[in-house]
Amino acid sequence: xxxxxxxxxxxxxxxxxxxxxxxxxxxxxxxxxxxxxxxxxxxxxxxxxxxxxxxxxxxxxxxxxxxxxxxxxxxxxxxxxxxxxxxxxxxxxxxxxxxxxxxxxxxxxxxxxxxxxxxxxxxxxxxxxxxxxxxxxxxxxxxxxxxxxxxxxxxxxxxxxxxxxxxxxxxxxxxxxxxxxxxxxxxxxxxxxxxxxxxxxxxxxxxxxxxxxxxxxxxxxxxxxxxxxxxxxxxxxxxxxxxxxxxxxxxxxxxxxxxxxxxxxxxx
Numbered sequence: 011x012x013x014x015x016x017x018x019x020x021x022x023x024x025x026x027x028x029x030x031x032x033x034x035x036x037x038x039x040x041x042x043x044x045x046x047x048x049x050x051x052x053x054x055x056x057x058x059x060x061x062x063x064x065x066x067x068x069x070x071x072x073x074x075x076x077x078x079x080x081x082x083x084x085x086x087x088x089x090x091x092x093x094x095x096x097x098x099x100x101x102x103x104x105x106x107x108x109x110x111x112x113x114x115x116x117x118x119x120x121x122x123x124x125x126x127x128x129x130x131x132x133x134x135x136x137x138x139x140x141x142x143x144x145x146x147x148x149x150x151x152x153x154x155x156x157x158x159x160x161x162x163x164x165x166x167x168x169x170x171x172x173x174x175x176x177x178x179x180x181x182x183x184x185x186x187x188x189x190x191x192x193x194x195x196x197x198x199x200x201x202x203x204x205x206x207x208x209x210x211x212x213x214x215x216x217x218x219x220x221x222x223x224x225x226x227x228x229x230x231x232x233x234x235x236x237x238x239x240x241x242x243x244x245x246x247x248x249x250x251x252x253x254x255x256x257x258x259x260x261x262x263x264x265x266x267x268x269x270x271x272x273x274x275x276x277x278x
Contacts, residue, residue, distance in 0.1 A: 018049045019228045023061050023235025030065040030206075030236075031199065031244055033136060033178025033259045034266075038125035041172065042270070045122060055116075056220055059213040060229050064236030066206040069199050072244055077203075089152055096159035100180075100197075101204045104166040108209070111170065120172050123274045128173025129267030136260035139182045147188040151197050158187035162197060166205065173267075176202065181256070191251040199244065 025043045029036040040058050044050050049057075070077060083090040148154045165183025169176035177198050184194025 015228055016231055018047050019057070019232040020235045021047060022049060022057065023064065023232035024239045026058070026061045026232075027065050027068070027236040027239025027241075028243055030062070030240055031069070031177050031202070032247055033132070033175045033181055033256055034263055035125065035129060035132070035173045035175035035178070036062075036065075037120075038129060038173040038175075041120060041125055042122055052217075052220060053225070056214070056217045057225075057229060057232055059210055059217070061232040061236040062206050062210045064233040065240040066203055066210070068237050068240035069202060069244060072241060073199065076200075092156075093152060093154075096154055096156060096197075097200055097204065099156055100159045100163035100166065100201050101208075103160075103163040104170060104205065105208060107167055108170050109212075112209075112212075115170055115172070122270060124171075125173035126267045126270035126274060128171055129263045130271065132174050132178055133260040133263030133267065136178065136182060136256050136263070139185060140255045140257050140260070142186075144185050144190075145188045146190040148193050149190055150193055151200065154189065154193065154197060158184070158189060159197075161187035162194075162201065166201070176205065178256075178259075191255070192248065195247060195251050 022040065022043060025039050026036055029039045044054055044058070080090045080093055084094055148158060162180050162183040165179045165186075166176060167179075168174050169179040177195075180198040180201055181191075181194045184197050185191065187194075189197060
């Protein structure tokens with residue numbers, strides 16, 4: 011087994027875990043990290059898809075009791091059914107549109123320059139939204155209404171564009187819909203489960219011909235790295251947003267995206 015390849019798989023897994031659930035674009039960071047460590051090509055793209063499962067299972071693990079309660083009570087409890095319905099409503103818009111245009115987006119938009127533009131634009135958007143007055147009508151995920159859920163689902167469509175950030179789009183969409191920062195963040199976590207699982211399984215199915223037994227160790231190492239780092243980030247982010255705004259992430263996006271634009275448009 012190539013030791014250098016294992017180190018790259020650990021690094022990419024950590025990047026995925028650290029960036030998947032904060033509003034800085036995990037896809038964008040994976041594209042850039044892959045270019046930096048020369049981890050590119052079709053096999054690398056398959057690897058990036060696979061390690062997303064590690065990140066999403068971190069959310070399943072942390073919220074396992076809530077997920078179990080909703081699953082068990084859904085048939086007889088109105089609150090559980092409403093919660094499940096909200097997640098389904100928020101999931102469908104991006105799932106339907108993504109099914110038709112995902113291939114074209116991967117072919118034409120998955121590149122560092124596109125990501126750089128999206129990072130800057132997304133950072134500006136976060137600052138604008140944070141400067142607005144928010145009602146905070148929904149204090150927890152159980153109180154979220156169907157219209158607010160649909161609003162988050164429509165916002166998630168923006169995340170199909172690489173560099174926008176799925177978590178950024180859904181959290182900001184939730185805040186615009188009347189959720190508190192903490193509620194919007196947790197709703198984004200729950201919405202990530204069907205969204206990322208469906209996208210990952212779909213991509214893995216289409217690329218199944220590239221999977222080889224010899225790739226197992228590299229995939230497992232990247233998966234574990236993403237899982238462990240994502241657990242830390244999810245717990246940390248909930249504590250952070252309870253006391254702080256998302257502006258630090260916006261400033262980071264603008265600075266990072268600006269550096270990339272200068273490099274790719276001027277220096278390269």
